[in-house]
Amino acid sequence: xxxxTSFKRYLKMDLLPTPxxxxxxxxxxxxxxxxxxxELNLPKNGTVVVSGIGCSGRSAGYxxxxxxxxAHGRAIPVAEGIKYAIDxxxxxxxxxxxxxxxxxxxxxxxxxxxxxxxxxxxxxNETYGMTGGQVSPTTPHNIKTLTTPNxxxxxxxxVQFLFKHSGCYFARSTVYHxxxxxxxxxxxxxxxxxxxxxxxxxxxxxxxxxxxxxNSNEMLLxxxxxxxxxxxxxxxxxxxxxxxxxxxxxxx
Amino acid sequence: MTEEKxxxxxxxxxxxxxxxxxxxxxxxFCPVKNLEIRQQKLMELEHCIxxxxxxxxxxxxxxxxxxxxxxxxxxx
Numbered sequence: 001x002x003x004x005t006s007f008k009r010y011l012k013m014d015l016l017p018t019p020x021x022x023x024x025x026x027x028x029x030x031x032x033x034x035x036x037x038x039e040l041n042l043p044k045n046g047t048v049v050v051s052g053i054g055c056s057g058r059s060a061g062y063x064x065x066x067x068x069x070x071a072h073g074r075a076i077p078v079a080e081g082i083k084y085a086i087d088x089x090x091x092x093x094x095x096x097x098x099x100x101x102x103x104x105x106x107x108x109x110x111x112x113x114x115x116x117x118x119x120x121x122x123x124x125n126e127t128y129g130m131t132g133g134q135v136s137p138t139t140p141h142n143i144k145t146l147t148t149p150n151x152x153x154x155x156x157x158x159v160q161f162l163f164k165h166s167g168c169y170f171a172r173s174t175v176y177h178x179x180x181x182x183x184x185x186x187x188x189x190x191x192x193x194x195x196x197x198x199x200x201x202x203x204x205x206x207x208x209x210x211x212x213x214x215n216s217n218e219m220l221l222x223x224x225x226x227x228x229x230x231x232x233x234x235x236x237x238x239x240x241x242x243x244x245x246x247x248x249x250x251x252x
Numbered sequence: 253m254t255e256e257k258x259x260x261x262x263x264x265x266x267x268x269x270x271x272x273x274x275x276x277x278x279x280x281f282c283p284v285k286n287l288e289i290r291q292q293k294l295m296e297l298e299h300c301i302x303x304x305x306x307x308x309x310x311x312x313x314x315x316x317x318x319x320x321x322x323x324x325x326x327x328x
């Protein structure tokens with residue numbers, strides 16, 4: 001196997017194709033996580049993937065690793081439990097934005113407070129895709145969804161401010177910027193402490209279609225034009241992607 | 253009558269039709285328009301330059317590129 005296909009050893013290739021719609025970006029994030037595993041050469045018997053409920057929750061079953069598909073929103077507590085039980089394991093949470101920030105938002109706050117050494121990869125598609133495209137905590141203002149036909153009246157949750165002064169790692173990237181996304185996940189896996197990667201993916205069938213995108217390629221080109229890479233910033237603007245390693249103010 | 257063009261072929265696109273969902277991301281990313289969806293099936297037109305853009309962006313891991321020694325092909 002050459003360098004371009006060696007990531008496939010982390011996937012159950014006989015279970016493919018994945019259950020996601022044509023043009024969904026979740027497959028790209030799944031592939032990039034495996035490429036990051038491959039770059040760090042993580043052992044197959046020392047890595048655990050935990051996922052919650054939703055479209056992206058299905059991804060845990062496709063890793064050729066020990067994996068847990070947990071209750072809705074409870075992916076982070078299960079991952080923390082695994083890490084506290086056996087400290088040598090690499091624990092990765094792969095779940096969606098509705099699961100991690102909406103249903104399981106409280107667990108995320110306390111995971112940041114405890115600063116457990118786990119890695120969270122959030123598939124942020126800005127909607128609840130599996131149930132038909134309802135409004136989610138990261139849906140931008142004035143965006144039409146199934147439950148907000150006149151535009152979203154609320155403002156989205158900017159996740160980076162939850163991490164302020166926590167000593168944790170936060171990164172935001174998109175599925176268009178593949179090398180940057182891979183770098184974010186590799187740095188997150190190396191980081192000693194709680195690390196969170198927000199991977200912006202596209203949902204064309206239940207979200208982009210209502211906004212006037214004709215196909216998923218148009219959404220990818222929107223990511224290309226809208227987002228700018230800014231890795232040295234202490235704070236990211238809404239149209240910037242990059243890595244933030246926050247410093248803690250609390251000293252014992 | 254179609255104009256005949258000679259192009260260099262540097263790679264072979266192996267498409268797994270069981271995995272492919274015909275989303276068209278690879279067709280739009282290909283810089284030399286080597287891929288096409290014809291009759292609900294993804295086709296290769298045999299002038300791949302082995303840039304691997306389709307392989308990198310395919311969400312379903314359906315495409316693999318095999319690099320070959322460059323040879324000239326005639327396309328219509």
